Amino acid sequence: MGSEEIKGSKTFVEIVLPYVVYIGKRILSLIPVFLIISVIIFALINMIPGDPVMSMVNPDVISTMTPEQVSEYVETMRSFLGYDKPIIQRYFIWMRDTVFRGQFGYSIRFNKPVNEIIGGYIGRSFKVNIFGFVIAFMISIPIGIAAAVKKNKLFDKVVTVLTIVGISLPSFFLALILIMIFVILLGLLPFSGMSDPRGVIPDWHYLVLPVTVIVISSLVGLVRYIRASMIEVLQADYIRTARAKGLKEKVVIYKHAFQNALIPVVTLIGFTIPALFGGSIVVERIFAYPGMGYLLGQAYGFKDGAVLQTSLLFFGMLTLLSNIFIDVGYMIVDPRIREGRTK
């Protein structure tokens, strides 16, 4: 009796410690992956043809100078941007600045340090995506569960067909169709951009179409995933036990099945983390919405190495961290996995 009590009541430290140890181990194992990713990013970006310094130079300024002045000017710029050093040295300088000083370099496209501009773009992408994903989750969970419960009935078949249609619809084609309907034919919403320069149209009008595209394109995947996991749970032995006990169907589905079907949703939330901060290059380009995707598109055009390196490294780290998040999330919600990992 007494020993059970001692066993049963863990202190806070005892509960949290295994997680801390596990997360620590995982983060340590990230370091080599991080280094490899950074080398690949750096190498690829420096292999893009063209001289980034020349694309920064203002042609109007150059046209008034003599050739000597031009070359002097270009050399000053080059050394200011750090492009005069050998490539290997530049990699180490970049790593040192990024990791230890938190300075991400100087953007050629915007003529500003990357630190000053990147936050705004990430924030705007985040704003659209968080709306989209929250709405998509709110719609997809009930639909997915209903489809699984009514498996092979009419509702399920309609949902299945619609999700296949949705998955097959490329997001940019979807964006064009929505623009055609709501902007050109009905004239309800603005075509593109983020706010009205005259201040007539409220800002949220500009968000409607990008959010809709995100909702539709993430909705279908979510519905399929939730439906599949719910179907699997409904076939489990403990559901049969629950039914055999004579529990009401409502209790079986909402209490026994639903909670267990939500476990894989952890994976879904994990997968959406990187997507939350990065926008789609194509969709943001179509809507001319200044988020991360738009920034990347711009940076490619101007060979803006600093912006490209920072954002790709940021996405890579985000993906790796979200993998850890998924595993830790499983440990928290699923006792079977927790036992396996903490031992």
Next chain:
Amino acid sequence: MSDTASNAEGFSKKDEVILSPFQLIFVKFKSNRLAMFGLILFLTIVALVSLTNLYTTVTNYDFAHTDASIKNLPPSLQHPFGTDRFGRNNIIRVFQGGWISLQVAFLSTFMAVSIGVLMGAIAGFFGGIIDNVIMRVVEVVSSFPFLALAYIIAAVFRETPAEQRLFLTVFILGILSWTGLARLVRGQIMSLREQEFMVATRALGIKKRNQIVKHLIPNVLAFVVVSGTLTFAGAILSEAFLSFLNLSVTEPIPTWGALLSRAASNSTNMRTVWWQWVFPGFMLFLLIMSVNLIGEGLRDSIDPKATYITRADRKNNKKRKIEEKKIAIQKAATKKMEVAESSKGRV
């Protein structure tokens, strides 16, 4: 009552004949109407696209040929999909764009599947350090946002001549999309390796290469086929994305993404020359949908637990339902008569 009777009667051939796994997959696939619809749609598109390609290669069709007198014509009998801004026949361009899509998708899927299966099999079979290294590589490749990395690689090789751009696109898509499959195969093989038949191969001293190629890979083939179909659909989509950003095969050879992006560059274009973006977009959608339907059907077919109704069964069911309805109607009619008669007697 009637149910048990019809079951005894309708003891179909299906129950007597024992089907091999592959026959069963075939029967299941054939009885899945959505999947068959997808297959027919896919074959139709492939036939249309390859015939167009045959026509353009045989007649040496000049894609750069322009005719200003017929530019931006709406769809008509002579130009079913209209003409573009240089007066080129859009239907040929749309179908030829499909040729590029299909080529890229086939080749890059082949590449991704080969690398994925090989890497997954090696990692799963040998385990230990080899597994660790391969999984780190998988982690690195899959931690990049797919499109952003594809964009950079395409930008690195921006100056490749037009004829080699096709293979460049294939290479980019292939090298980036094998990781999911490798993970899947690795997991499968790790669990298969511990089973008795693999212990037997080890006891018999079969070569490691043959253990993998002859005994393990056939067991994961079904999953590979399904995953390959989805990779195929993904490759079509990614090619369209890249060509939308003008990083795939370039002018004058048409691609769907490029056709879409040119026509949809501003709102006036979208409204006035709608046929220039609606048709390629719709073809892209149909092709991806057909592949997804096939993949979905294959996945259901390889699932041994999945139930299915063959066409003959469906017909029988329909017949039985109609007959049951007839009997019910007759019963209702006789009851009505009885009621009428009984009420007559009362009056």
